[in-house]
Amino acid sequence: MNQIASQIKEIESQLDNQVRLIAVSKRQGNEKILEAYNAGFKRFGENYVQELVSKQEELPKDIEWHMIGHLQSNKVKYIAPFVSLIHSVDSFKLLKEINKQALKNDRVINCLLQVHIAKESTKTGFDKNELVEALKTGLDTLPNVRIIGLMGMSTLTDDENEIETEFKGLKTLFDEVKNNNPELPLTELSMGMSGDWPLAVKNGSTLIRVGSAIFGKRL
Numbered sequence: 663m664n665q666i667a668s669q670i671k672e673i674e675s676q677l678d679n680q681v682r683l684i685a686v687s688k689r690q691g692n693e694k695i696l697e698a699y700n701a702g703f704k705r706f707g708e709n710y711v712q713e714l715v716s717k718q719e720e721l722p723k724d725i726e727w728h729m730i731g732h733l734q735s736n737k738v739k740y741i742a743p744f745v746s747l748i749h750s751v752d753s754f755k756l757l758k759e760i761n762k763q764a765l766k767n768d769r770v771i772n773c774l775l776q777v778h779i780a781k782e783s784t785k786t787g788f789d790k791n792e793l794v795e796a797l798k799t800g801l802d803t804l805p806n807v808r809i810i811g812l813m814g815m816s817t818l819t820d821d822e823n824e825i826e827t828e829f830k831g832l833k834t835l836f837d838e839v840k841n842n843n844p845e846l847p848l849t850e851l852s853m854g855m856s857g858d859w860p861l862a863v864k865n866g867s868t869l870i871r872v873g874s875a876i877f878g879k880r881l
């Protein structure tokens with residue numbers, strides 16, 4: 663087994679069947695993605711629209727592509743035909759545009775609402791009030807998006823207590839939102855990356871987004 667495939671196996675062996683791994687392949691070459699694919703792994707995450715589109719064109723068509731990076735409204739049209747899940751919906755304007763492009767493609771696109779949990783202001787996402795508002799409005803007026811959960815990114819820090827506090831906060835919010843919207847299929851909580859996924863899983867993550875721990879350093 664190659665290095666990449668064995669890293670994936672190693673991580674997956676530590677997950678129960680509530681939790682799925684997304685291999686974050688941004689700024690990694692197609693040959694690395696194929697190493698994972700040829701070992702049977704088909705779920706990849708990308709951050710940049712242009713890179714995602716060219717990889718989708720070049721690589722096998724049964725790959726499940728996740729958009730995890732900040733997404734500009736004017737670029738939604740490029741990924742709408744094929745994207746499997748958009749993790750990084752950080753505004754209602756973006757959600758409306760995804761609905762519009764999904765309709766054009768005769769699809770319903772699965773989305774997660776990104777919540778701002780980190781200390782850095784450079785990280786984007788809804789705050790709690792905006793989230794409640796978006797869920798209410800999104801439901802009634804946007805039939806071509808399906809909101810299936812929440813996503814968050816912790817602060818970049820070595821302080822595990824800080825990270826755990828942020829994950830716990832997001833899990834609490836997720837449970838609250840689920841209870842208040844029983845009609846929504848809210849099943850996914852996307853949190854955890856190479857440095858903090860065990861902590862995320864411990865605190866209720868269902869989707870972990872792991873890049874460098876699988877593929878090594880990015881270009």
Ligand SMILES: *Cc1c(COP(=O)(O)O)cnc(C)c1O
Pocket residue numbers: 686688709730731815854855856857871872873874875
């Ligand atoms: C790059 C990225 C990841 C993966 O980061 P690693 O530290 O390499 O695992 C996960 N989520 C998001 C949103 C990212 O941008």
